[in-house]
Amino acid sequence: MITVTKAFIPDRDKYQRYVDNIFDSGQLTNNGPLLKELESRLANYLGVKNLILVANGSLALQVAYKALNLKGEVITSPFSFAATTSTLLWENLHPIFADINPATFNLDPKNIINNLSTNTSAILPVHVFGNPCEVEQIRQIADEYNLKVIYDASHAFGVDYLINSAEKTSVLNFGDISTISLHSTKLFHSIEGGAIITSDDDLAKRIRLLINFGISSPDTIDDVGTNAKMNEFEAAMGLCVLDEIENIKKLRSQIWNNYEVELKDFVEFQKWHPLSMNNHAYAPILLKNQSELLNLKNTLEENNIYPRRYFYPSLDDIEITKHCSNKTKSNSKLISEKILCLPIYPGLSEKDQLRICEIVLKTIKT
């Protein structure tokens, strides 16, 4: 069976050695040595100033909202994974959907302005499938209207952005905060996990407090916190996977390139930001319409191949968000109806890649 993604499994003996160390030291969690090592290696690898590891990507978002004291309305994208919106609702914030650009799949900056109100406190754009948003325009809007910016950068691990002809920076360096998910289905993972990235040292300090119950020293509780800590077993997995990251990226780009070569005349692809390079976290294709998509999905499933409809349904098309948008026909809904993510993970053989392409071509041509 071929699924849309598969968790990367590192060398068993290497992981076992970390587990032996954990057993010997007895420290299972609470800011342990492996967590600290992973934080510093990741910050270094990604090129970011402060990186705080947390239990998962959803808590990374929730802690970010608290750390920035968000209230009222938050403008966000309806074309995303459920957690982008459900974390807002969970924190009693009001998501306001601004429609996406149908070519990039990212929140269109001009729709931010249309949706502003006196209650807007922040913008929560998503770098969909790792594709950078219009970060410069979004920064300008945020500055002009005094809004916080949090990027749901769950997909944007290792994505750089060219700031001038000679210099690039991690896309995670934009916004007041960027969050990523390190769930096992993602490009880089620590079983479950997430990270909060900010270049503001004071904010980073507050976030460290918030993820540990607001406790600043054994006898001092300074803030209303929660428990969002990552444990040592997860950090150990992260360290093992990080050793393999270049190889993971290479294998993914080979698969992505094969899809592109085989399918480019017959399906549409996401338009990537010209100042950035694809990290090949996902392999989305756009079909002509929903019936072509359903037909293809059925045929692939008959062959034991399970692509996924990321993202479907569009988040502005579900009961729990009826109060978050007034648009009936959004680009987000239109894209949701005809987008399919093909299998992409290290270990997907070239033979299987070509078989998938063959089925796609045969199905959409008939």
Ligand SMILES: *Cc1c(COP(=O)(O)O)cnc(C)c1O
């Ligand atoms: C995976 C994902 C999340 C949630 O991350 P978890 O680690 O699974 O909690 C949030 N937003 C987006 C866009 C995601 O893809």
